Amino acid sequence: MNFSGAYTALVTPFQDGKIDEDRFRAHIEWQITEGIHGLVPCGTTGESATLTHDEHKEAIRICVDQANKRVPVLAGAGSNNTKEAVHLTQFAKEAGADGVLLISPYYNKPTQEGIYQHFKYIADTISMPMVLYNVPGRTGSNIMPSTVARLHKDIPQIVGIKEATGNLIQVSDLIEQCGASLNVLSGDDFTLLPLLSIGGAGVISVVSNLLPNKMASLCNAWNEGDISTARKLHFEMQPLNRAMFMESNPIPVKTALALQGKMDTDFRLPMVPLADENLKKLKAVLVDSGLL
Template identity: 60%
Template sequence: MLFSGAMTALVTPFKNNALDEEAYRNFIEFQITEGIHGLVPCGTTGESATLSHEEHERVIEICIDQAKGRVPVLAGAGSNNTIEAIRLTRFAKKAGADGALLITPYYNKPTQEGLFQHYKAIAEAVDLPLVPYNVPGRTGCNLLPETLARLAKAFPNIVGVKEATGDMAQGSKTLSSCPQGFSVLSGDDFTALPLMALGGHGVISVTSNLVPGRMAAMVNAFRKGDGAGAARIHHEVFPLHEAMFFESNPIPAKTALHLMGKMEAELRLPLCSIGAAAKEKLTAVLRQMKLI
């Protein structure tokens, strides 16, 4: 299974309103050295919504170049415009990505048939492993298990899903509906272990931006049959799962990485610097976890 384990939804470092390539390369190296299982550039956590097309492509190129095949790269390539999603997915393939992460079309609020036709068009246009990304809290639409199963059975290059509803009932239905070998990845850190207990295959993580080694260790323990060890790590890092959403993601993650000395805290509008109260709480958690 190409996409499994702990995969980091990478933040995108900025400096003076431009991509900070040096910080980004160093950050990717930190992730790989710590044992992360995969990298996901240009997702929500990477502020993809405020990247220019040229920046989006460059972020993917740098990630692939720096990873050098040591871990899979699942490149964010989604859009609420199907033609644009196809263009971005074609670029991801040309750049050498191992697959493309495709968010459900946001704002349009398509029907289930519209979602099926959207992913069908991409799957037929680009021969690359594809992973739909279902996060109704951000997009306004929910890719239901029966639609996902229909896609997975019809198109062999639709190989998994990032399931970020936080709904364990939906996760369970997705696991039971989709073909064997279909990778169901949690899109919420706090559901990673529960979803794996139901048969899930890992997590696309925000928390692993800070502690890639701990998130990878949790998955590794579970894979070895050490459920108690995996649960212990889950509880150890749970304060970070909560802290990453003291304000909108990726504001806390990028602020934490700045406090850890990894990059500037710079965000792009409409995201702005973390509020004083949230920063105080975040700093306390980082100190509790001995990260600063």
Template identity: 60%
Template sequence: MQIRGALTALVTPFKNGQVDEEAYRRLIEWQIEQGINGLVPCGTTGESATLSHEEHRNVISICVDQVKGRVPVIAGAGSNNTKEAIELTRHAKETGADAALLITPYYNKPTQEGLVAHFKAIAAEVSMPFIVYNVPGRTSVNLLPKTVARMFREIPEVKGIKEATGDLKQVSEVMEFCGPEFILLSGDDFTVLPLLAVGGVGVISVVSNICPSQMARMCTAFQSCDFGEARKLHYFLNPLNRAMFIETNPVPAKTALTKMGKINFEVRLPMVPLSPEHERELDAALKNAGLV
């Protein structure tokens, strides 16, 4: 299944400390109705760091079951423990996900050689499409463009990357070194439009939790060479992008979805609710965008 356009890094709704399956299924259905191009369960936005392994597997299974093949599902399956990443990736494949999103190991701070070895070890055990996730702001390690190109050459499972550096020089080099067959996805909502201009094909987005239609339309407009419409949607989304990161993701996204009547607000420690000041700023952004 083709991976391109706007893919939402889904929040995971909770209720009384448990995964709220009913709300999660409703959210997935709404996303598809709004024209989203793909869904990503159990990423950072899905609070994967505080899900048990059983919950993690369940959330991916629910998503695949609810989607029923209508759009691609890229299952979050990464870990800083290579053995654990293999197990999560194996489950993603068995569940029927279209690809696995595999973050570079965090906290361990591996070398570039260590990063290559990590992904080779996963591929040796589980063969399915991999989207590598590079987010140095959370992992403390940057997967460099030449390393990405090496992985693309040496690991057939590596099909693309979610690039969340926000560095257009770096993403340009990724495309330069990897070529047009490589799937470059933005992991930074602020730079989706310029990333598309250098050869990207879409985004794994936080803001599309609350406005899937607009993000999908921006990607479609660019791909259709309607650059005026793409630029218009880019500037419509910008205030919402700022609001989604006014505090640590996914707290603003979950707060916004609660105000929109999509979920009940609940996060797991160490996440806490928005400060009153930031909640007022979020309210203003949602009202100005016509979302509440």
């Protein structure tokens, strides 16, 4: 499985404290209709940290069913508990996901050897395509390029990594050490174009919840050698890229979707509604971007 292009890190709609299946399906369907290349349920943007195991499985099941093999589904299945990650990965495989996104263990702060052994244990237990997820700002630890290169060399089913350090020097070192056989995906929308320029494969995007066609079009333009169009789309989306991180993700993006009438602003604590002063700023960006 070649995970490349624009993948949406899906928001999970809630209503009355439960997953809103109808709106979740509608959101997935709209993403596919708009030309998105792939879908990622149960990532950070999907509030995976506060989903129960049953809800986590339900979100993956709904996404796989609605996508119906029209686009790949890369299911979030990571945990800081290695055996829990195995359990979620096994479910994702049985549910029909095309691969899993595996965050490095958070809070524990394992050594590089601990990170290596965590992913190796999962891969030794279950055979399916795996994409690592490196986001030190959330986990408290960094998967170093040398560790990724070792994992990719030793474990063929590790086919990609979502890189959310925002550090292009690290990403460059990573691509240099791993080569073209590892798909490096941006985990920060604003770094997509520069990452593509040094050999990256695409993005797992927050902003594509709102602009799936434009994010997919940027990747398409780059792959077709149309650099000027890719650059134009990059700068068109930059105000929205910034707005989506004015507060912790997914607060701004879910608020934006609610303002469009696509879902409720129903968050799981400790996530709370967007502050009033930021709500005004968000509305202004959405209007300027033609989304309100």
